Amino acid sequence: MYPKLSISLEGIENNARIIQKLCSDHGIQITAVLKSSNSYENSYLPIAQAMKKGGIHYFGDSRMGTLARMREMGFSDPLMLIRLPMLSEMEELVGYADASLNSEETTLRAINEEALKQEKVHGVLLMVDLGDLREGIEDEKELMEMAQLCEDLPGLDLLGIGTNLGCYGAIVPDEINLGRLVELAEKIEERIGRRLALISGGATSTLPLVVAGKCPRRINHLRLGEGILLARDVEEIWKVTIAGLRRDNYVIEAQVIEVKEKPSHPIGRIFVDAFGNTPSYEDRGRIRRCLIALGKRDIGDFDALTPLTKGMEILGGSSDHGIIDISHVEEEIKVGDFLQFNLYYQAMMHSIESCSVSIEYRGK
């Protein structure tokens, strides 16, 4: 069945091993983030197993459903919910996850109650907002009180504090904001009279700081997804090379359904496209182009895709079609051919969640 997403488990294992070594050399423990894994085909299991072979033993996901299904499939390693939990999922949270990220007193009290009911202790990582403006406590006094609350509630175990950067506000993790995180952690330690187990300094976007040896020493935890699975951002966006990382772990294959020569500029009055946007088109005259049976429903946006065939250029597409300029492709492209593309984060996430994309594993 096509489109087909082919995932290299060997490549993921390889990347897990390299990133795990890099982090442990800097005293950093990893929670591998599976949020890119599909719930229909249970792809999180083979992917988590590949990461385990690479030496990673803590896992997390932003959806409770994924964690619940992993447990149902017999996965027994520690699991962390890396999105703030909903009040409507307390039973699953306490039942299936060992820990979660938190920033609300109401939620913490509800987790405590549920934990007491299930006779469990739930781990808490308090989130601090250092300027990226997504989740987290901004006010120092509020953070201290929340930490004390976690200490006081018997169903909770305060593991430490963490932050998230480079998501909404696109803020770069640096020595200043992560330094502030360590400072806040030490103030909490002073108040509660014990050392915190985890100071979680973010996601893949913190790796360049680790490579540069500039990550504050007490940062001892990262939540990593992209850097292990795709490994494209660190090299392509941050211009930092981590030797040996494979960047071709995910390849999507789509079949050609039309090959024709047509104008490159639409004909008639341009108004709105399938998604209500008014695009602009470059006029390159008549071009040889092909249509593939792969659309925005499968990959989110065509910007998140790069063709593996030399000379090929993606012009765009709609919900169910991709349009490609093949004027500069040497080999002949015919109806029925399969074309391959590398994916960026957005396309990987969409394709793995799409029930019309089939999944195939390469290597073990």
Ligand SMILES: *Cc1c(COP(=O)(O)O)cnc(C)c1O
């Ligand atoms: C997605 C996510 C991560 C992992 O991000 P990557 O860029 O894939 O490493 C870490 N923490 C939180 C809270 C997340 O939502």
